[in-house]
Amino acid sequence: MYTQGLDQSDTRTPGPEEEAQLVQAFQARIDAEEKIEPRDWMPDAYRRTLVRQISQHAHSEIVGMLPEGNWITRAPSLKRKAILLAKVQDEAGHGLYLYSAAETLGTSRQQMVDQLLSGKAKYSSIFNYPTLNWADIGAIGWLVDGAAIMNQIPLCRCSYGPYSRAMVRVCKEESFHQRQGYEIMTVMARGTDAQRRMAQDALERWWWPSLMMFGPSDSDSAHTAQSMRWKIKRFTNDELRQKFVDVTVPQGHFLGLEFPDPELKLDEQTGHWNFGPIDWSEFKQVLEGNGPCNAERMRARQTAHQEGAWVRQALLAHAEKHEDIR
């Protein structure tokens, strides 16, 4: 249904000498900051890396709709309901054009969705945490979208053309979401005692998982070095994490909220906020499927897919019957 057939364009396999020349020319283009486009030659590993990264990103948008969707029907005012609906709709849109960007690399949306539903493909672990009170919706916008933007703004300059162009629009919408989230936190932090408690509780639960969103430390990151050479990635995980902490900590203090890190301290000399050690064992557990909501999120996606099967079949059957008059 969604196959583009772009993988059919070049099936000829180059010899080893020719391959070496192609790789060299490819890297020269990357070094010259040229964009790689779908029909251009590219190393298989580059293609695989991008499909993995873009599809993970798309899956994260789709699974990310669930924790926020949890509060749409309970949003505390009509304005908040409208904003949250618009935000979650944006995320579906991001999923859609990220799947499209990945399809230009020869993998169909159907294949990618199947990989998500079978558990083979990953999505951002952050969405395996629950949204327990309304301030969580603020915290997700402020912290989770804030962290995502740190990761994603450099992707607007990614060497792969379709991905970099998709990211320009995604980033614009994400930065809007981030500001909306912070605005919710502001109202909550300045509200009643109960609201303030919700805001503090949300920050305590989302802070460390947000820092983990940047991925393992550079020394433990499997993909960083090659991705930097290919200019898929522009900054290391630790660089981006530090940047996020430096921007976010003063925002939290401005609201009078406390970060759940006794070691958080401003280094006057460097101007950076030092923070305590990240509990990577928790990160690993959530990655392995043992987070508080992993099973629920997967079940929700699988159920939606299964219960929608008859609709998709009907759509195809109807289209086939009317192919002649289209």
Added chain:
Amino acid sequence: MAVCDQQDLFTYLLRLGDSGLVLGQRLSEWVGKAPMLEEEMALANMALDLVGQSRMLLSYAALVEGKGRTEDQLAMHRDVHEFTNPLLVEQPNGDFAHSMARQYFYASFAERLFDKLQHSADTQLAGIAAKAVKEFRYHARHAGLWMVRLGDGTEESRDRMIRAIQELWPYTGELFETDELDRRMLEAGIGVDLHVLRKSWREDLDRVLGEAGLPLPADDAWMHSGGRAGRHSEHLGHLLATMQFLPRAYPDAGW
């Protein structure tokens, strides 16, 4: 502006606002559960349109009432018997066929209603209607296309669509009921003659069902009634319990 009782206008606006709010709330329950990504976006989009219309209508109703209430006080601090939406829009989502049949029945009606309301003597209402009519036109087209696809698709989709129409049909009569308030609003040049809308609503329905190859429901079937007078189904209480939870639990909080 024509002469009309402010209490009448308040109630009239409330009916329109409640209908959009309850249907928008229902559609928003679909988030994360749609049969495909494109429909995920369409359902959220329609929910957003309805909540947006409802905000304008309820805000205006609150202003007309003149008691200092707000859109949120009207939405979040009224109980079941004070809601004036027709029973159709509070019916549970059911499967995708149910949600699309409900959406088509209501949107096709509302498209015609707001088309007329664009010419209301109340300029504020006319302005809201001018925006709403475009949105309902899209909703009716979108849902109508799905009725055709599902009716004409597979045996299963056809069975499901037939069942959805059978179950929801008895709630369509109420849409066109005309009471004393409607008559007074019509006389004031503010409201719409609902009977007049029914003919073209039925014609469009017959066109859609014809394309879908689905049986036409009987005009003289038994019809439920009562929503506009505050006599609702059991479903509305649960919908409100969810929707109103936070402002009810924390009445002194602002959001």
